[in-house]
Amino acid sequence: MAKDMAVRDLIRSDLSALWDANKGLLAVIRKELADHLSGKRFVILALLVVVACLAALYVAGSTIRSSVGQDKLEFVFLRLFTTSGSSLPFSFISFVSFLGPLVGLTMGFDAINGERDRGTLSRILSQPIYRDALINGKFLAGVAVLSIMIFGLGFLVAGFGLLMIGVPPTVEEVFRILAYLALSVIYISFWLALAMLFSILFRETSTSALASIAAWLLFAIFVGLLAGMIANGIYPVTDSSNIQQALANTRLYQTLSRLSPTTLYDEATLTLLNPTVRTLGPVLAQQAWGAIKGPLSLGQSLLLIWPHLVGLVAATLICFAVAYIVFMRQEIRA
């Protein structure tokens, strides 16, 4: 009898401990959310992204309007996101693809070493919370802020676009846009996780900021260049080379450049927002023979980019997992 009571008490105390630990997580999330949303850093970045994207939208809108009648009118609404004009050679999606990483990196590069610098880390961790509550809370709060920002931006652009071109989106277009926005959140979360990893690996915030920028440039620009160089080195293509050589070159180039999450994201975005994209690799004439011309359905587009999605999610999780493990084993004292 007394033993039962003891066991029950034990369970209850365990449960309440669990609850308290989650309270800690919630407290961290709430604090980080407030920090992000009220911080100057976030306001500056958000303004930058909003201005860039609205400019892109304006250009896209006027390009579409001026070309009404000349082009086919399929998926006009989606073209708001993908069209660039002569005055501004960037579309909405290229802005998000280029500036998005910067947002994620800025939010995460001083997540842990900043706390260490300020001397708050040991104070926070000496409160009755599990150590992972801090890093989990920071990551989740970051993802939440990103989601708010990306979806907010997407809807803002959609709304303005509606006013500008006056063509309402079809149901499929709405789903495609939602899928694209969700994909963007995953993509930027990868950069957030990467920046948090750097903030744990490096003690100085300036070092982790620099490492973040270096990673950004590497993945956004240099992987493509390097992939091209390597592919051309291994399978040089000249006018006289046969089709196998050219195919091998393209395949290697594509495989290598897909090591970069930026490539994965760009390909996935293109497929999602441009239903006429049927394949992401090289296509031979005989393969295309007999194919019925027309856009893919959303399900088929998703099928096409499924490996990209899985790759992006995996990259994000790997970054976060490494950050998590290193942080859990790290010494607290500076």
Add this chain to the structure above:
Amino acid sequence: MTTGTKYLVETVNLTKKYGDLTAVDNLNLEVEKGTIFGLLGPNGAGKTTTILMILGLTEPTSGKALVADHDATRNPLVVKSMVGYLPDNVGFYQELTGRENLYYTAALNGLDKDEAEKRITEALERVNLLEAADRRVGEYSRGMRQRLGIADVLLKDPQLIILDEPTLGIDPEGVRELLDLIKSLARDDNKTVLISSHLLHQVQDICDKVGIFVDGKLIASGTIDELAEQIFKGQPLRLEIKADPDEEALIELCKGINTVQDVKRQGDLLVLSCERDIRQELVKCLAEKGYNLLHLHLKGFTLDDIYRRYFQKE
């Protein structure tokens, strides 16, 4: 679960190694409930490492640290909810106010809003920071930050308070206020306090017991009197005198007095080493020879002396 031991903190063969370096070496420390224990030692002696192990923030290489019979490594949450820790160089979020910083701590401790508000106000009042509570911490002086740190510790109503170098970098008046506060926490609130410091004279007045910590080892532990007795047993007493006229003959005279072993000049004072307290004889003798005694002081043993002596032995 066994309770009722009189020690709130107990470490059993606690050891921490970083590669080849042994930061804490087989430490057996006991801190009684309701006392102020001073963990004293030079920088890098392993004080902070010990504290982090007691809090469960660092895993010991071997041995264990118990707080109220809870193993800090296995039950860190229970231990952390009982212990308030003020790290050395405590930091707060600069862009938040003092009160907002405390709210965060309260939330991390799972306090609900009303309770948090009540405790925060109490804690701020206790450390005399109520007026500055709604200013940003970035504007605080170092002493104020330290007091906010104490408030941060108090608001979780801990059984054990651990202060790591609390007096570092504070002006003398601030130190006095801080030490008074700590003393009242132990005396009036019956808290157990563990202070780590290398500034001996500052903390020796308020500690009930001290442990001297060198190179990861606790080389002595007990009340200051006990330590003095241990270490100065059989050592001569020292008397400082100053007399007029101050001349060589005075030194010779002092040397002639019974049991005086040695006389040294230190500045304008003479320091006599003797086996027992000879003040009465000395005064009489000097008066007879026509000297005017200007200063006479039997040097007791401060923590500084004890401490220095340990290092001389090394």
